[in-house]
Amino acid sequence: MNDSSYISNGTRAKKHLGQHFLTSQKALFDMVTAGEVHSGDLVLEIGPGKGVLTKELLEKGAQVIAIEKDTDLLPLLKEKFEKEISKEQLQILPKDILAFDPSILKEYKKPYKLIANIPYYITGAIIEQFLGAKYQPERMVLLIQKEVAERIIARNEKTGNLGGKQSILSIAVSVYGQPRVVSKVPAGAFFPPPKVDSAIISIENINRNFFEGISEKKFFEVLKFCFGRKRKQLLGSLTELLEERTKAISALQKADIPTKARPEDLSKEDWKRLLQGIES
Numbered sequence: 001m002n003d004s005s006y007i008s009n010g011t012r013a014k015k016h017l018g019q020h021f022l023t024s025q026k027a028l029f030d031m032v033t034a035g036e037v038h039s040g041d042l043v044l045e046i047g048p049g050k051g052v053l054t055k056e057l058l059e060k061g062a063q064v065i066a067i068e069k070d071t072d073l074l075p076l077l078k079e080k081f082e083k084e085i086s087k088e089q090l091q092i093l094p095k096d097i098l099a100f101d102p103s104i105l106k107e108y109k110k111p112y113k114l115i116a117n118i119p120y121y122i123t124g125a126i127i128e129q130f131l132g133a134k135y136q137p138e139r140m141v142l143l144i145q146k147e148v149a150e151r152i153i154a155r156n157e158k159t160g161n162l163g164g165k166q167s168i169l170s171i172a173v174s175v176y177g178q179p180r181v182v183s184k185v186p187a188g189a190f191f192p193p194p195k196v197d198s199a200i201i202s203i204e205n206i207n208r209n210f211f212e213g214i215s216e217k218k219f220f221e222v223l224k225f226c227f228g229r230k231r232k233q234l235l236g237s238l239t240e241l242l243e244e245r246t247k248a249i250s251a252l253q254k255a256d257i258p259t260k261a262r263p264e265d266l267s268k269e270d271w272k273r274l275l276q277g278i279e280s
Contacts, residue, residue: 024189046116117143131176140203149199165264177206251277
């Protein structure tokens with residue numbers, strides 16, 4: 001069999017599901033370590049695949065809820081983890097993660113962590129789904145495309161330091177938690193290898209404290225509207241949003257933001273002050 005995407009249980013990695021199976025023991029160690037996984041922890045895993053990360057989590061004594069969309073992998077997982085499933089240490093749910101409601105995890109009566117090697121093509125959707133959920137994880141450790149990880153951290157392209165151009169993603173993550181890149185993971189650490197390198201990112205201390213005194217919904221409405229027109233200066237976008245130039249100028253002045261500023265120039269604190277300026 002010459003197909004490089006062929007895996008041992010007789011199935012093939014499916015491109016339409018973004019499947020790249022992790023083979024690096026170092027990456028697995030880094031993910032579990034970053035997740036600070038201890039015995040009794042509740043961990044949600046997305047796309048367990050052949051179960052290499054699942055195995056590490058279970059060996060740490062975690063209680064794992066694994067969401068797997070590819071039903072062809074279920075027999076392999078059920079056979080490999082028959083003991084853990086029988087002890088109810090592992091539960092495998094055949095679902096699409098984007099249709100999963102995190103609120104059902106409340107029944108376990110303890111916080112949960114999200115630790116997963118996720119498909120590149122739904123990275124943004126997963127991050128938005130869980131950070132914006134009514135029942136948030138206390139920590140997220142994700143193996144994602146390196147370029148996206150760097151965008152989330154918003155590093156300066158020239159110096160490598162924090163404080164580079166912002167994006168909706170970097171702002172959205174930072175208002176809910178503290179992101180950091182744990183380690184880089186080369187393409188060769190997967191089978192079949194993707195065309196780009198990856199990185200492990202940890203989002204810690206997840207909460208909604210940032211939104212005290214402002215509307216979370218309104219914050220994102222303004223953020224998305226302005227970033228949707230990011231080539232415009234903020235004054236132009238706000239004039240369109242507020243339907244009055246004088247109101248836009250007033251909001252920017254109250255927030256101490258230059259009228260020529262663009263969305264990618266603003267920090268999360270700038271956006272908060274801007275919203276307060278709009279609503280005052």
